[in-house]
């Protein structure tokens with residue numbers, strides 16, 4: 001079937017759920033501790049198919065400003081009633097529908113990503129093929145939460161043993177240089193990065209400069225979530241690359257950061273930047289600047305994890321991502337397939353078209369806290 005013959009997809013219905021999955025290990029970062037993953041799951045129905053996406057916003061504005069309550073309100077009251085009953089022939093039309101509303105990139109991403117899944121299923125193609133992916137498996141590392149030094153050393157050892165391609169260590173003020181010294185001494189050759197989740201200030205520049213001594217691949221998001229300028233000041237004084245995460249929500253943000261020299265690496269989270277089209281635009285822009293990108297994560301379930309892996313199959317995802325094995329996070333996942341890395345490689349899931357994973361409906365119902373059908 002050629003594109004011009006494609007009749008489009010009519011969206012018949014939308015369902016929102018709030019899910020709660022206990023985490024096997026509490027995840028500690030500079031902004032707080034997570035003991036369970038609570039997240040919204042959107043299902044779009046049309047043409048007898050279902051498209052899925054999960055939201056990466058927290059219940060409270062911990063990582064960025066968006067919250068689940070705000071996202072549900074926006075989706076329920078504004079976006080989904082407009083979408084239901086409409087026909088779309090490609091995801092760009094969904095982007096155009098969402099564009100007039102300000103911000104809410106995580107909520108918009110849910111709609112855009114579920115539409116991509118539905119579209120790929122209607123075309124009977126893997127999502128990665130439609131996104132422009134060029135590989136069947138992606139290199140992955142782990143993101144290790146903040147813990148005492150002996151625990152951190154054990155976790156690094158287990159990750160290296162499992163074949164992960166790099167280890168990202170969460171840091172915060174007061175939990176940085178001594179920890180790095182211990183890890184580097186025990187693992188002189190391991191590819192290491194750190195992620196501060198915004199805990200430092202410009203005045204910490206001397207301390208950040210000391211990190212140049214540890215041979216890190218990059219320092220992720222040392223400064224404020226809404227800053228680009230001060231990261232450029234820091235980058236100019238460091239040998240180590242700065243990688244931006246929270247600061248980049250769009251291709252416009254990425255352009256500003258790249259032109260300013262605020263980052264030499266960018267972490268793309270499709271759920272943070274408003275969806276796949278935005279993620280592709282950031283990916284392409286970074287390639288033009290010769291800046292590598294990698295795919296971040298937000299402790300996603302099998303649905304968000306699958307979305308991330310499809311995205312990471314694009315060519316400029318040239319550094320290992322955070323999409324490690326689902327079994328590191330959850331005793332049981334909501335997908336019938338558990339997404340597991342082997343020797344630091346995560347296969348692009350192709351158990352079916354689109355996202356390539358299927359829901360374990362019984363288990364899904366058992367972890368659903370609230371469920372609603374959205375009406376036009």
Ligand code: OSB
Nearest residue numbers: 063143245296297298299300322
């Ligand atoms: O900064 O990348 C981050 C988790 C929650 C909030 C922010 C971040 C993270 C991670 C987890 O690093 C990555 C993952 O294992 O999914």
Ligand code: MG
Nearest residue numbers: 195220221245
């Ligand atoms: Mg980060």
